[in-house]
Amino acid sequence: MANQAANYTEDSIRSLDWKEHIRLRPGMYIGKLGDGSAQDDGIYVLVKEVIDNSIDEHMMGNGKTIDVKVSEHKVEVRDYGRGIPLGKVVDCVSKINTGGKYDSGAFQKSVGLNGVGTKAVNALSTYFKVQSYRDGKTKVAEFERGEITNDPPETTSSGRNGTSVVFKPDETIFKNYHFIPQYLDDLIWNYCFLNAGLTINFNGQKYHSEKGLHDLLSRKTDVDNLRYPIIHLRGNDIEIAMSHTNQYGEEYYSFVNGQYTTQGGTHQAALREALVKTIRDFYGKNFDATDVRASIVGAIAVRVQEPVFESQTKTKLGSQNVAPDGPTMRTFVNDFVKKELDDFLHRNPAVAEALQKRILQSERERKEIAGIKKLANDRAKKANLHNKKLRDCRIHLDDKKGDEDMQKATTLFITEGDSASGSITKSRNVQLQAVFSLRGKPLNCFGHTKKVVYENEEFNLLQHALNIEDGLEGLRYERIVIATDADVDGMHIRLLLLTYFLQFFPDLVRRGHVYILETPLFRVRNKKETIYCYSDQERQAAINKLGNKPEITRFKGLGEISPEEFKNFIGPDMRLEPIILKKDTSIKDLLTFYMGKNTPDRQTFIIDNLRVEKDLAEEVGA
Structure with a gap:
């Protein structure tokens, strides 16, 4: 201790410049890294930070079109x-605290008020190019x-006024990264929904919305299965659908x-509260x-001055007021909903009747399972x-x-059988990773009411482990990872679990919390090196690299992988396949096809896609 104290001198204090600080602590600027x-x-987040600047320009009335192109790594x-x-x-x-958004007169209600966004993108990219075109001249760096x-x-330049940014994320920071097209698609659509009239040309496709949040809900839901047409309300600095x-479940899309x-925030909480209050008052029933x-x-978009977010990545609004001297968010949203929704229901009695019927149905269902x-x-x-x-x-x-950052890394693995859960339990990070063990195949709950969640002990314990009985606000793990063998039984268990989540907790899937764990199919090794392969292509590449007939092991189940090896597959470089619901996916139709009565369509699908163990073994020469 004495030596440590003696060594703590002025030379021990090191000042990092802006680049070093961002690269050393990227989570402070862009949240978690991920792949x-x-x-x-x-x-x-890097893509967003750059587009946000262009959106702010559009909001100020400058430019109606943005061109975006995303390739594999650019x-x-x-x-x-x-x-x-x-x-x-x-x-x-390249200079922190330099930007056009500190003058609140120029950007009263912009997204990025901290002047850090593009600097973080710059620091975290192996290549970054910015070029501005302005009044017949251009400057590039x-x-x-x-x-x-x-x-x-x-x-001098003949290019139209505007700004161009090109960057390549640094692969030493974002390891094994890949862009998932559906996520980018959602990102671009959200910009268009929130900026009606804006056109974004994304990878050669035109994205455009005229009806804002109405279009958002039309895209996110199966319109034919809505109980009544979408209610769309617009006001000054607020829009609701x-x-x-x-x-x-409840499903909300909220924007500031x-x-x-x-993760919502004060505006979403205010909307949930205002809807209940207004509907109670309209029908005169508690x-x-x-x-x-x-x-x-539901969807809500608000514009506020000087928004306060609960994190640098702005995923949850913490502002209590709409403006420094303005009304509270709760009052602002409640007053708007109280007037506009009440007026709408009075003008549309058919919608009011359909809305009441849905509430009464929910009331009956709740009382039936009480x-x-x-x-x-x-x-x-007691079981807990x-x-x-x-x-x-x-x-x-x-x-x-x-x-x-630690909370966002929390993971629950759902496994089947003692051997698989044993391997994960022994090799997991006890700080951040939990394991829930299934007893064989769970019940096929397709077509059942939520009563089955409580009657089936395993389903009930799972919803309590996740803490999602009353919604996702109390969700205990960021990622729910289904970890089953990649054989017929394992695939069936995946389907049964996905049916449970899609049927009773669809928000869990919609918000991107559910994943499939990818584990290696093969181990290829010689005396000097071991390579784990997740596909036949990787296996072939490993054989070519190691040469001279290396030893090849095919893993048929998670239980065959030792805990010492398993920790490599659930560590920082863990490979996860997200479960993504596409815009044209109807949960009802999806579950009917896969989990309903054995229709000729599904029989044909299974036969066309069947790969038996013998065929696979011959294919890989195992």
Whole structure:
């Protein structure tokens, strides 16, 4: 201790420049890193930070078109706004606290108020190029990991006014990263929904919306199965769309100044509260709040001055007020909903009747399962004291205080059988990774009501482990990972679990919390090196690399992989396949096809896609 104290001198204090700080602590600027398998992984935040600047220009009335191109490892964004002032092009992308958004008169309600966005993109890219076109002149600058590599003088140009940014994320920071097209598609559509009239040309395709949040809900839901047409309300600095479905759960899309707040915040909480209050007042009945909100799908977008977010990545709004001297968010949203929704229901009696019927149906369903629900919850509480199915971790997503980066890394593995759960349990990170063990194949719950969740002990214990009985606000793990063998039985268990989640907790899937664990199919090794392969192509590449007839092992089940090996597959480089619901996916139709009665269509599908063990063994020469 004495030596440590003696060595603590002025020389021990090191000041990092902006590039070093961002690269050393990227999570402070862009949230978690990830490899692109989750919608909020860092590579998508980089894309957003650049597009946000172009959107702010559009909001100020400058430019109606943005061109975006994303290839495997390169992103290009070109807007047609005013262009960065040519003398400040380098400063704007390489000096912290330099930007046009500190003057609240110029950008009253912009997304990025911190002047950090493009600097973070610059520092975290192996190549970054910015070019501004302004009044017949242009200025370009190129960087590598934040260091300027090319800074030529201004030249004349015939290009339209605006700004172009090209960057390549740094693969040493975003390891094994890949862009998932569906996530980028959602990102671009959200920009268009929130900026009606804007056109974004994304990878050669035109994205455009005229009806804003109405179009968003039309795209996100199966319109034919809505209980009544989408209610769309617009006001100054607020827009709301809503309807009710036949599915379980609540589903919300919330935005602040164009930013998709995936974790909600004060505006979303205010909307949930205002809907219940207004509907109770309209019908003159004290409906239970859960019955009003059951099966609702809603979207809210607000524009506020000086928004306060609960994290750098702006996924949850913390602002209590709409403006520094303005009304509270709660009052602002409640006053709008109270007037506009009440007026709408008076003008549209057919919609009002359909809405009431859906509430009354939810009330009946809730009362029908009240008895079994109480018994099941009592059993679950007792089981939680000695729940042998759950081997929990120490940090949880819903912890009130703690490290946000750590909480976002929390994972629950759902496994089948003692051998598989044993391997994961022994090799997991006990701080962040929990294991829930299934007893054989779970029940096929397709076509059942939510009553089955409480009657089936395994399903009930699983919903309690996740803490999602009353919604996702208390979700205890960021990622729910289905970890089963890649054989016929394992695939069947995956389908049964996905049926459970899609039928009763679809929001869990929609919000990108559910994944499939990818584990290696082969181990190829010689005396010097071991390579794990996740496909036949990787196996062939490993054989070519090691040469001279290496030893090849094919893993037929998770239980065959030793705990010592398994820790390599559930560590920082864990490969996960996200479960993504596409825009044209109807959950009802999807589950009917895969889990309903054995139709000729499904028989044909199975026969066409069947690959038996013998064929695979011959194919790989095992």
